[in-house]
Amino acid sequence: MRFKILKKLLNQLKTPIFDVIRTHAERQVTSFHTPGHKNGQGIDLAFKDFIGDNTFKVDLTVFPEVDSLHDPVSCIKEGQELYAELVGAKKTFFLLNGSSMGNQAMFLAAFKPGDSVIISRNAHKSAMSGIILSGVWPIWIQPELDSDFDVFFDSSSEQIEDALNKFPEAKAVFITNPTYNGIMTDLEKIAKLVHNQGKILLVDEAHGAHLGFNKKLPGSAIQCGADLVVQSAHKTLAVLSQGSVLHYNSEIVDMNKVRKVVSLIQTTSPNYLILASLDVARRQMYENGEKLLDKMVDNANYFLSTQDKFKKFRFLTKADVAKNGFNLDTLKITINVTETGIEGQVLSEILAKDYNIQFDCADFFNLIAILGVGTTKKDLDCLVEALLDIEKRCDGHLESNSINFPELTTEMVFSPRDVFLSEETELVSLSDAAGYISAQTLTPYPPGIPVLIPGERITPKICEYLQTLDSRSIRVSGQEHKKLEYLKVLKV
């Protein structure tokens, strides 16, 4: 995807939400509105001392001066329009409950109960919430595993083409791009395949809010032609946690439906600090995005260039994923720990406790460092030093834990929504569960991909796999008892 700088007609230097709340704070208005701390007058003093006065002066509720998130007419409307223009979308909605809410909104906007969607099994759990809320039938794609690094690839364009041919009834394709590890698929090609069949492309770009602002990085989902795109601006841009955006750029999905579902699930008490942070981050990308991200890419490349210093840690590179036809978002660094003999989660704890370094995510085999616009070269030097120090203490090798990951059944007997809402469930012993319909989601870590989804037929291979995991004490999220002795199934 070639990077395109679109000519801007609006004044992208404006920050309408930030300006309004700052002016409001300066006026020292007497508050008879929520929240109850009243401009911070009633807040715990130690907390206020630590956080600072202004936070509470701009922690407001909805009134005309500061605009409404549900029916914006002034500063929020303008902030959203500026954001949409910058990224090249027809419309942008600000979200205050992360991409989790954005994924739910995309499902509710694109589907009616009974529709079906092609979706990769490594989608975030909020996509599963979207499936349950919307009543859609998932058609699962099993992602390929890179056995060298033990990370999952994204859905490839070939897999999507194949699924579109096999399941012409699918109304849409849902892609997670980039993945948590920064692996990126050929989204431009996928968009063409999907649109050629008159279907909808939904993209969870939670980890890619920085894309599209720098030529050295892959293009954004909007630039590639997706219909609806959700981004956790807070994950890589300088935005407060939860601050996210839903971009609309569709000829097929009804924009008013998107507006309605966003309003259906969004809070009526918006946090204006988060909204203002979206405003200033957008201006920052307009003014300095290219330069800032150049620096980040240089920082990431600098870190990767230290690979020669290490004997036990291996870094995932563009060349590694290119072998399988994928691209890599440079701002995610996957550090393979297999040769240290220590599990990634344990190393993550060691880094936090002994070196004051906190990772976003770690699994059995890898640490994943998420860089953002605030990452400095000094931060990366600290990490290099810490890893070199840890290496001295390690000797060993982790055996592969993928334990013949089973073919995940795509026999969805009931829709996840029907099973989620059903009270007709029972527990059966794991050894007898084959043939029953799962009434729960079970996700072992690693690899973090659900082996069972509500509504799916349980296969003997899956039972066997779960028994192996249980015997190796591997954590299975969704498990309701200490031991995985029983599975929750639909009563027959």
Ligand SMILES: Cc1ncc(COP(=O)(O)O)c(C=O)c1O
């Ligand atoms: C791929 C993906 N999508 C969606 C989300 C949810 O994003 P948020 O934390 O902004 O709700 C996450 C969170 O980590 C994610 O990894």
